[in-house]
Amino acid sequence: MHHTQFTVTKARQWLDTIRPITLNAPRIEWLPKVIGSFRRQHEFIAEEIILHCFRDAGWSAEKLGGYTRDGGIDGICAIDELFFLIQVKRYQGNINALDVEAFARVIADYARKHPKVSHGFFIHSGKTGKLAKEAVNHYRDVILISGNHFVDFILTPALGLEQVLERKIRRDAAA
Template sequence: MLIGLLAFAIILLAAMVHFCRVPVRHRWRRRQARTMSAQLRGRDRCQPAGLIYARVRAMDALAFEELLLESFRCRGHPITRNSRYTGDGGIDGQVTLDGRRWLIQAKRYQSAIRPEHVEQFAQLCRRRNMPGLFVHTGRTGPASRSIVTRSAEIEIISGRRLLALLSGDPFIIGTEAI
């Protein structure tokens, strides 16, 4: 009886330490991301693309980062969250796909993405010697496409591929179906 009570107290203490370790704002954003992910995979899966983009663009920018990580997690891919949202050096998280870690950069754009953002992320991936996923809600212009073509380190996920990621539909990263 005493051992059972002690084990319960240890489990309770461990849960409290874990809960207190994640700041309230992080918990709120993760909860928002989980809710949106469940909706986009379930009842809202067949909504028009324009409506889904409007909903995603209306999200808190940091919750959008969490939504992307949650989408990969729901597919069974291990993710790594940053310990804080600011000062992350341009990396919004990491995902392991087929045994290879990918850096993630998330941007909520209303219009075309800025080529300098893509270039900065490509340079960051080169410095770290890791591939990267530049995930955004805007349009990919020709200058940004040429950066991606020249850089084997990064891949852009937007448009239909972003919708597939969020809804749980299959799509391809590199040569692998995800």
């Protein structure tokens, strides 16, 4: 599967299907359904789902290059002249702290060539264990979207992003 209109269309269809299902059901019922369904998507479609969510939140977002050999960058998004790299992971279990560290290096390398980019969104459908949380706290340029925030971002992108960015600002102020 390559970056084609097919993957973009399938991603939009998935969002248009999953969002209405959750409207009148209790969160405890649909949260695992959203995460489980996302994990079952092909990785290219999963990346397009996330790009759609940024666009639905009013940001610009695009795929950088192809789907394979992307150097750890699945996309780039921007709002108000602020640019962020995107990495998407469809984890089943705990995320690996080494993946967070590797993404932080990718951000730093990219930022040297493109100074408007200084942060990146690490977005995943798995669990964030202690070591991964420590890595995210250590690498201030990595903004984590996972768990409840991941589902909120999928279902209500603008509100989900607002919550994530407010948490990031509080975290940085406390440091």
